Every structure is written in structure tokens, then in C-alpha cells.
Amino acid sequence: MPSFDDQPHTRTRLPVGEQPSPPPSLRQSRPLRTLLTVLVVVTLLVVAIAIANRGKPAPGSGGTGSGSADRAAPSAPSGAGPAPSGDQPVGTTVNGIAAGFPHSDQGAQSAAANYAVAIGSADMFRTDSRHTIVATIADPAAAPTLQSRLDQGFSPETAARFGVDAQGRPPKGQTFVSRTIPVGTKSNGYTADSVKIDVWCTGLFGLAGERSVKPVSQEWFTLNLSLRWTGTDWKLTDFSRVSGPAPVPPDQQAATAEEITGAVEQFGGFRYAR
Numbered sequence: 001m002p003s004f005d006d007q008p009h010t011r012t013r014l015p016v017g018e019q020p021s022p023p024p025s026l027r028q029s030r031p032l033r034t035l036l037t038v039l040v041v042v043t044l045l046v047v048a049i050a051i052a053n054r055g056k057p058a059p060g061s062g063g064t065g066s067g068s069a070d071r072a073a074p075s076a077p078s079g080a081g082p083a084p085s086g087d088q089p090v091g092t093t094v095n096g097i098a099a100g101f102p103h104s105d106q107g108a109q110s111a112a113a114n115y116a117v118a119i120g121s122a123d124m125f126r127t128d129s130r131h132t133i134v135a136t137i138a139d140p141a142a143a144p145t146l147q148s149r150l151d152q153g154f155s156p157e158t159a160a161r162f163g164v165d166a167q168g169r170p171p172k173g174q175t176f177v178s179r180t181i182p183v184g185t186k187s188n189g190y191t192a193d194s195v196k197i198d199v200w201c202t203g204l205f206g207l208a209g210e211r212s213v214k215p216v217s218q219e220w221f222t223l224n225l226s227l228r229w230t231g232t233d234w235k236l237t238d239f240s241r242v243s244g245p246a247p248v249p250p251d252q253q254a255a256t257a258e259e260i261t262g263a264v265e266q267f268g269g270f271r272y273a274r
Helices: 026-052 105-119 127-137 143-153 156-161 257-266
Strands: 092-094 097-099 175-188 194-208 217-229 234-243
Touching: 097 105, 097 127, 105 127, 105 175, 105 194, 105 217, 105 234, 127 143, 143 234, 175 257, 194 257
Parallel strands: none
Antiparallel strands: 092 097, 175 194, 194 217, 217 234
């Protein structure tokens, strides 16, 4: 039997339209895939930029450096009270007390907070330093009246109740503590010429040291300060004080006399700005 290879060879030619088409090349699908990848990446970038810019203020809407001392405070969570806000503290001082406050509501609040610190300091128990403080923070027209009131308020009898002598000197081996720390300020009836500022404060008062009969304790009170614009700065014309509002005291162990003394000597105060 002849083998298959011995048979005559025959070729079959199909019409041109019926030629079988080659299978699609994988390379033809790659440009489309690359284009889809690029579109997805660009879309994700646009979405990310939109989310990042959602919380930013519009240009000129009151960001830092706008020059306005009375811009609105940023919103705070419900129940948290006014959010911290305001300008940077002033850079000048007179007799160690901040001075040169802006002629604005915020400037008046900053002045009131710093004056509250001065009025509540241990320097008020010494006659010479008390007179210097009054001359620095008071409106010149009101200074004599304020000086008389404060001299009476810081009488030798008052000093004795705090455990110091007539010049604010504590017993040997003890440290006299008198610090006022503003917690917040509130403006009432602001005008370009005058304003009343309430300064909510906490204070530390007493004698730190062994065998102290008047240990350092905390107190809460509000100072009501009346200020007048003198043409160059806000100055004090009158003041009063009311107790509270005081929060519930914490269940916290009191520091030792050595710890309080160390804290008073190591921790300095602040200049306050609204």
C-alpha cells in the first residue's frame, strides 16, 4: 500500500473575503489599558485635592496676617465655649508689664488680662512696686483714686491675713505666693474710647514652706475692669471683683511644700493676648 506521502499533493485556495483572520494581538489591547489606568489615576488625584482643600478658607477671608484685630473667632464644638483666638502678644513692656495694645476690642481684652495679672501679683503687697504698677497701667486721670483704693486694700492688716509683713515679706524659710491666671475674657459695650472687660481668673495664694500656717490654695474669681483709650494705649480707670464661677475641685492629692516652692520658682508667668 502506498504511503500518504506518495499521493499527489493538492492545494485549496479560498476567496479573498473568506480568508481566516489572524487572532487579535495582545499588543493591540495595551494602549487602551494604559489610557484607562491614566484616567483612573487622574480622577483619584482630583478627588484627593478637592478633599484637602475643603477646610481651607478662601483667599482674603480673614487668615493670618489680615491686619484685623477684630476678626471672628473660629467655631468651636458645641458646648466647648468660644475657641481660642486673637493676635500675638504685644512685644513691648513698661516696668515689666505688657504695653502698646492695639486700638481694638481684642487689644482691650489683652490689656485687661495682663492688668489682671499685675493687680493679683505679689508685687502689690509692697508699697513701692504697687505704686509703680498703678502708674504703669492706670489712666493718668484715674491714677490718684486707684492708688488710694489699692493702698487701703493692701493695708498692713490685709498683709497680715496673707501671712506677710507690711512690705510683703514672708516668714524666714517660706515663699509667698500670689499669682493671678486669666482663664478667659469677655468684652462689654466696646467703643473706640472705652470698654468694660470681664476677666475670669483663677489664683494661687498662700505661703509655701515648712510649718506654713497658710498653705498655698486656689481661688476662682472674676475681675471687672473699665478701660479707656488714651490715644496711645488702653489704660485702667476702675475695677471690681466678684467671686467665682468656681468649678468642682478635683480629687487630686495636694503637692508638698517643697513641690509648690519649686514650681513657683521654676515656672514663669505669661503675657496674655486675646
